[in-house]
Amino acid sequence: MPTAAAARIQDVPTIESLSADQIATIKAIPPHVDDEVRAISDSRPLSFFLGEDQFALEQERVFRRLPVPMALSALLPNPGDVLAVDSYGPDVLLTRAKDGVVRAFLNACTHKGASLVETGEPGRAPRLVCPYHAWTFSLEGQLIGVPRQEGFAGLCREERNLAELPCREIGGVIWVGLTRDSEPDFSDIEGQLMIDFEALRIPEMHAYGRRRFELKANWKLVLEPFLEPYHVKRLHANSVAPLFADVAGLSHRLGRNIRQISGKVQFSPDKVGGGENIHKSITHAYTAFPNLVVVTSPYYISMMILAPQAIDRTIVDYVMLTRGAPDNPKAEELFAKSYAMILDVFGNEDFKAAEKCHRGLVQGAMPDVIYCGLEEMIPLYYSILDAETGAA
Ligand SMILES: [Fe+2]
Structure with a gap:
């Protein structure tokens, strides 16, 4: 008979435990089809990442006006x-x-x-x-x-x-709200985003580990890898790439927020029920506007707040949430290994890439940054940002 402690690892997210909207979205994920990438033409000028005016607009109209x-x-x-x-x-x-x-x-x-x-x-x-x-x-x-x-x-x-x-x-x-005596509008967070987070049990989860990263990169360059699968098979070739398919996921706007759902490499639409751990087959990734990133894994959820310090500096507050504190050796080993692995992947791969990109943009290596169909969530996110900064 399993002990209560052992059962805790088995207390996993199943499709049945998710919100109706999340379930409908998962059921809409098509089977993987190789080489099917939508072609898009989209770009951002270097000033979008390096400009004083852009940074000031983001601070005034987003970070000081909306809840963060x-x-x-x-x-x-x-x-x-x-x-x-x-x-x-x-x-x-x-x-x-x-x-x-x-x-x-x-x-x-x-x-x-x-x-x-x-x-x-x-x-x-x-x-x-x-x-x-x-x-x-x-x-x-x-x-x-x-x-x-x-x-x-x-x-x-x-x-x-x-x-x-x-x-x-x-x-x-x-x-x-960072501006005193000015009540920001919380309603965008209280809709489907809150329903999804509650279904994922984020409000009752345990903070297993927390790490602060001080990065020399614009906050949007730190955010970008969490909006696209394009880099996963390349940048993460020696780490997590084998888990993921090289295909675009499904994404939905929840107000200003974006929910991405993608099938992992072994995803198949008929294998997502029956009490199976849903996050073994699919990944949920959210961008809660403007700067909270949420990424699910089978036994934990990564939560990252990306706080802009200056055009070229960002603090990331990373927290790994688990469904309980580890109270048996098996859970402790699983969580410790997962924590070390995810800090390595995000810290030494994604965040380092953002710093390298920032250095390259400063050197003016090209006139603008261009995006492909496997990165289409990035232009979508920027259109939401533009609507707030008044650039749209
Ligand atoms: Fe990544």
Whole structure:
């Protein structure tokens, strides 16, 4: 009889556990046909990746106007959990208070602005105490303690609560508006994207491992490999290429977001039911606009937030989610091997390629970047981006 621990590895995503929309899409994947590639003609000028104006437009009209993914729910699963994130410009502090609600604040004491929590790994704190003068805040952001308060004439504590940012937890992701006092539109995330993420169980998954990558490349070059299968058989020839077919997947717009579903090399439409692990036959890859990438594997899900720092610098916050913490040697071995493998593939293959491309574009090696039919999701994504930046 299997133990509960052993059963956990077998707690796998099946087609039956997915959303109706995901199931319908999987059933529409055609059998693989070799050499069938749609020809397209699409390109982007180098200034799209290297231009100051483009970067400024993206910051103003996308990253400062729409909700951005700040962290995963799995990093703050319990009341009392706190996490500081510095990858977007404003330093943001996330808390999950006793009421279970995640809130976002500027990570700055309202006395003199000192950071309350060090950036890095999630921590636990019943309250937030500034290391400088020990001003103390509740996890709801209220100023609850000021040492020697009698020394501040007329101090009104209510006026010195933490500066709060708009924040919602949707589909296992904590989304934050980076502009204070301006409620961004969360509705695009709350539709089918949230339904899909919930069906994949992202909100209840476990953060097995987390790695920060600081890359010398434009954020769009870091994103591109997650929108196309063209490179998989080439760049990943010595790693994951044998798992994948050299064909275009199916993709759908979910508002501004893109869902890609592709059949793996052994995919066959009649082999996707009966309690089989669906992610052995197909891969789900999402681009949650603007900068969250989600890629499924049979026993884990890769979640990546790509935060632009400058035209030529991007921070990637990678988290591997599993359906539970490993609690037996078999699960530990599987997850550890998977984690090492995926960090190697993304870190040493995809991210390195983005850095190499950025260097080549700076040298002006060609007039523009061109895309083929196996990359058609990239122009689609850029048309969505253009609509937001006003370039469309
Ligand atoms: Fe790749």
